[in-house]
Amino acid sequence: xxxxxxxxxxxxxxxxxxxxxxxxxxxxxxxxxxxxxxxxxxxxxxxxxxxxxxxxxxxxxxxxxxxxxxxxxxxxxxxxxxxxxxxxxxxxxxxxxxxxxxxxxxxxxxxxxxxxxxxxxxxxxxxxxxxxxxxxxxxxxxxxxxxxxxxxxxxxxxxxxxxxxxxxxxxxxxxxxxxxxxxxxxxxxxxxxxxxxxxxxxxxxxxxxxxxxxxxxxxxxxxxxxxxxxxxxxxxxxxxxxxxxxxxxxxxxxxxxxxxxxxxx
Amino acid sequence: xxxxxxxxxxxxxxxxxxxxxxxxxxxxxxxxxxxxxxxxxxxxxxxxxxxxxxxxxxxxxxxxxxxxxxxxxxxxxxxxxxxxxxxxxxxxxxxxxxxxxxxxxxxxxxxxxxxxxxxxxxxxxxxxxxxxxxxxxxxxxxxxxxxxxxxxxxxxxxxxxxxxxxxxxxxxxxxxxxxxxxxxxxxxxxxxxxxxxxxxxxxxxxxxxxxxxxxxxxxxxxxxxxxxxxxxxxxxxxxxxxxxxxxxxxxxxxxxxxxxxxxxxxxxxxxxxxxxxxxxxxxxxxxxxxxxxxxxxxxxxxxxxxxxxxxxxxxxxxxxxxxxxxxxxxxxxxxxx
Amino acid sequence: xxxxxxxxxxxxxxxxxxxxxxxxxxxxxxxxxxxxxxxxxxxxxxxxxxxxxxxxxxxxxxxxxxxxxxxxxxxxxxxxxxxxxxxxxxxxxxxxxxxxxxxxxxxxxxxxxxxxxxxxxxxxxxxxxxxxxxxxxxxxxxxxxxxxxxxxxxxxxxxxxxxxxxxxxxxxxxxxxxxxxxxxxxxxxxxxxxxxxxxxxxxxxxxxxxxxxxxxxxxxxxxxxxxxxxxxxxxxxxxxxxx
Ligand SMILES: Nc1ncnc2c1ncn2[C@@H]1O[C@H](COP(=O)(O)OP(=O)(O)OP(=O)(O)O)[C@@H](O)[C@H]1O
Ligand SMILES: [Mg+2]
Numbered sequence: 001x002x003x004x005x006x007x008x009x010x011x012x013x014x015x016x017x018x019x020x021x022x023x024x025x026x027x028x029x030x031x032x033x034x035x036x037x038x039x040x041x042x043x044x045x046x047x048x049x050x051x052x053x054x055x056x057x058x059x060x061x062x063x064x065x066x067x068x069x070x071x072x073x074x075x076x077x078x079x080x081x082x083x084x085x086x087x088x089x090x091x092x093x094x095x096x097x098x099x100x101x102x103x104x105x106x107x108x109x110x111x112x113x114x115x116x117x118x119x120x121x122x123x124x125x126x127x128x129x130x131x132x133x134x135x136x137x138x139x140x141x142x143x144x145x146x147x148x149x150x151x152x153x154x155x156x157x158x159x160x161x162x163x164x165x166x167x168x169x170x171x172x173x174x175x176x177x178x179x180x181x182x183x184x185x186x187x188x189x190x191x192x193x194x195x196x197x198x199x200x201x202x203x204x205x206x207x208x209x210x211x212x213x214x215x216x217x218x219x220x221x222x223x224x225x226x227x228x229x230x231x232x233x234x235x236x237x238x239x240x241x242x243x244x245x246x247x248x249x250x251x252x253x254x255x256x257x258x259x260x261x262x263x264x265x
Numbered sequence: 266x267x268x269x270x271x272x273x274x275x276x277x278x279x280x281x282x283x284x285x286x287x288x289x290x291x292x293x294x295x296x297x298x299x300x301x302x303x304x305x306x307x308x309x310x311x312x313x314x315x316x317x318x319x320x321x322x323x324x325x326x327x328x329x330x331x332x333x334x335x336x337x338x339x340x341x342x343x344x345x346x347x348x349x350x351x352x353x354x355x356x357x358x359x360x361x362x363x364x365x366x367x368x369x370x371x372x373x374x375x376x377x378x379x380x381x382x383x384x385x386x387x388x389x390x391x392x393x394x395x396x397x398x399x400x401x402x403x404x405x406x407x408x409x410x411x412x413x414x415x416x417x418x419x420x421x422x423x424x425x426x427x428x429x430x431x432x433x434x435x436x437x438x439x440x441x442x443x444x445x446x447x448x449x450x451x452x453x454x455x456x457x458x459x460x461x462x463x464x465x466x467x468x469x470x471x472x473x474x475x476x477x478x479x480x481x482x483x484x485x486x487x488x489x490x491x492x493x494x495x496x497x498x499x500x501x502x503x504x505x506x507x508x509x510x511x512x513x514x515x516x517x518x519x520x521x522x523x524x525x526x527x528x529x530x531x532x533x534x535x536x537x538x539x540x541x542x543x544x545x546x547x548x549x550x551x552x553x554x555x556x557x558x559x560x561x562x563x564x565x566x567x568x569x570x571x572x573x574x575x576x577x578x579x580x581x582x583x584x585x586x587x588x589x590x591x592x593x594x595x596x597x598x599x600x601x602x
Numbered sequence: 603x604x605x606x607x608x609x610x611x612x613x614x615x616x617x618x619x620x621x622x623x624x625x626x627x628x629x630x631x632x633x634x635x636x637x638x639x640x641x642x643x644x645x646x647x648x649x650x651x652x653x654x655x656x657x658x659x660x661x662x663x664x665x666x667x668x669x670x671x672x673x674x675x676x677x678x679x680x681x682x683x684x685x686x687x688x689x690x691x692x693x694x695x696x697x698x699x700x701x702x703x704x705x706x707x708x709x710x711x712x713x714x715x716x717x718x719x720x721x722x723x724x725x726x727x728x729x730x731x732x733x734x735x736x737x738x739x740x741x742x743x744x745x746x747x748x749x750x751x752x753x754x755x756x757x758x759x760x761x762x763x764x765x766x767x768x769x770x771x772x773x774x775x776x777x778x779x780x781x782x783x784x785x786x787x788x789x790x791x792x793x794x795x796x797x798x799x800x801x802x803x804x805x806x807x808x809x810x811x812x813x814x815x816x817x818x819x820x821x822x823x824x825x826x827x828x829x830x831x832x833x834x835x836x837x838x839x840x841x842x843x844x845x
Contacts (some may be wrong), residue, residue: 003320003322004317004320007320007363007364010363010364011363012737014363015734015737036369037369037370040270040368040369040370041275041278041370044270044271044273044274044275044278044370045274045275048432048433051574051577052573052574052576052577054577055576055577055580055581055584056580056584058580058581058584058585059583059584059587062584062585062587062588063584063587063588063591065588066587066588066589066590066591066592066595067591069592069595078364078365079365081364081365082269082365082366085267085269086269086271086272089272089428089433089434090434092434092435092436093434093435096435096436096437097435102571103571104571104574105571112435115433115435119271119272119433122270122271123269123270123271125271126269126270126271126368126370127269127270127271127365127368130270130361130362130365130368130369131365133362134362134363138694138734139359139362139363139694140694140695140734142362151289152289152290152293152294153293154293154296154297154300154305154351155289155293155351155354155355157305157309158308158309158312158351158352158354158355159355159358159359160309160693160694161305161306161308161309161310161312161313161692162309162310162312162313162316162352162355162356162359163359163694164309164313164691164692164693164694164735164736165309165310165312165313165688165692165736166313166316166317166359166736167736167737168313168688168736169310169313169314169316169317170316170317170320172317173317173318173320173321177321187324188322188324188331189321189322189323189324189331190321190322190323190324191323191324191326192323192324192325192326192332192455192458192459193326193462194323195321195323195334195459195462195463196459196461196462196463196465196466197462197466198321199318199321199334199459199463200462200463200466200467200470201466202314202317202318203311203314203343203463203467204467204470204471206310206311206313206314207307207471207474209310209688209689210306210307210309210310210311212684212686212689213306213309213310213689213690213692214303214306214307215653215689216684216689216690216692217306217692217702218653218677219651219677219681219682220677220702220703220706220750220751220754221674221677221678221703221706221707221754222302222702222706223302223706224302224305225706226305226306228701228705230711256573257576257580258573258574258576258577258579258580259572259573259576260576261575261576261579261580262572262573262574262575262576262577262579263572263576306692309692
């Protein structure tokens, strides 16, 4: 089933990228988490009609991608998947707000169109920022950091365990699906009436698997403690990066580079 | 349906993150008390099952379209409400990171819309009372359908409220609701039937799996249907009302606080054209309360002058050029090294 | 060092999986536990590490009898490598997985690291240290599962079908790994060629009881005996049938 193969590929390629070894990869995960969050907040804080101020935020993903040596193609592909929803949310603005904003030469541009553009640009920026985070920091590293901002341990344990078993389960589902389709070649997917049994079987097998995992844990002395966490300390260089990037991001929020450049024209 | 980062405002994203964080903290606290250590690996595997299970497309008879399972009610019935909520949270976080499904700022909203209602509200107050009297296939099916529909609809309403409160889309509230609710009623019906089918199958094969999560929590006695509806109503009003109130009075927390701190309302604005444009916009907006906040003092309309747009283009080219330059320098370094 | 006396076991559904087993295993022995599907090999293992509760008979590991109160100590002495490494490797990093057991013994982080590094070095897989288990091949996973047990310094290791699902080279690799381990080993397997290679004693289970027990030569070369319990001569002992 293509969605399953797709998602396996996505996870795989992002994990491979996260195994890289560049300045960005080496940065402390907490620092990356904070700058990403700051970036997201600043980007979405722009009001829907201000697209010129927004543009300067393109520097962040572009520079990070270059420094981290992230290939742009797989990221762009992911982006395309994320865009349609925003596209439709934005489309309504074109329809509902046809107020004229300005003329580019002979072409009228409405407020709705501007806010539509703004939504799309924001989507691109925010999705890129999150993808860059996960492409330079493995999920276990990120989730360990959550412990240091007081996220309950049980959540972090769940993230780690779920993450560990996603690929196992994806493979299992895809095998079961293939077996089903081979015996029902005419059907385009699982028939709705068979879903109960299909997912039910999957669940039963998974209960057994969880039982074995529990036993395996027990055999190695488990008594309710899955994680012995010790997020590594933040280094001097990491602090420098954090202060520098946060500072620049905040400056960018107030300084409209596009207008500045435009004023020379 | 997942909210995306670009569709929430910092204020709405922040509030929902806080709300979900509260629900998570409470669930984690409840789990600390009475969670069997056996459940830790079970929850992890179930999270992976939901993750993979959501990718199974099934065909909906007579429509030619396909659906997939949601998971909140299903998880709650198998694990109990609090573990289910935590499990779903982990799944949503992973989806947000790897698939750009939703985002990090919208994560709170998504946990709330997809997890909170199903696991912590509908399951304990609707699903459980229905099957409490007798655990029979019929009751399981009815409970599943009703619960899934309810949970999805609550989620859909929240999506509308959160989006409008964020001031990103100009869809009028009524139109938006009118689109979302019927769709989610239909999806809920289909998903509810499937959820019921799964749970009935499990019940027939291994009844103890359902029962164990059923009786690990005491239910309040004499829970009448009025009470159930009352709870739902209060929640809807609190959540919806609270958010829209915040939205209209203080639409954009960050922007607002920036103004206060820097006192730079007119930092990059140049005045009149923009003001009148804003006025026209205000007065023609379908829903002024939810309309765009072009009076925030940021140079929005003035910013979108032709030269500004050309400037934006140049900025983009510059950004791209910088990236290219770094690539090139890195490559040369590698060659010489 | 391992003594099993008059052991009987029935699953809750009434299925009698183990019937009157008596065994004595000495320090350092390498034992192949063979038998058809459903003969009771896995069931016996589950009893030894205390996953299934003993109701009739007894099992003693170095004078310590297996029971509810002794479970912690028993599991420190007895390690088990599961048939499916995906069940055994549940952490997101190889290092953390191997460290899981030592950490549960509440060792300091330095001691934990020594244990992990030793286990990795002993098996020659130091390069896998920082990998993620779900991105490894079946053979690699199998060896790491062994490392995760080794790191607990067990006195006996139980292996459940260690060579199943492996390609010839990975299988050879695992066999060499097993051979290099000097502690007491009990290997449940259908791979009689491996048994021939690295075991000195063979125990055949049949319908839950011990059908034969003897040296590798006595048992694995006895065609008659083997066929009585759904087994065959090891492949290398069979006449080649090339068409
Ligand atoms: N959980 C269980 N409940 C009931 N019966 C069981 C259970 N597990 C195993 N059995 C039964 O006990 C018998 C012994 O099973 P066991 O798994 O020990 O066999 P095995 O020798 O390991 O077989 P294989 O070579 O297939 O792994 C079988 O007949 C099996 O059906
Ligand atoms: Mg077995």
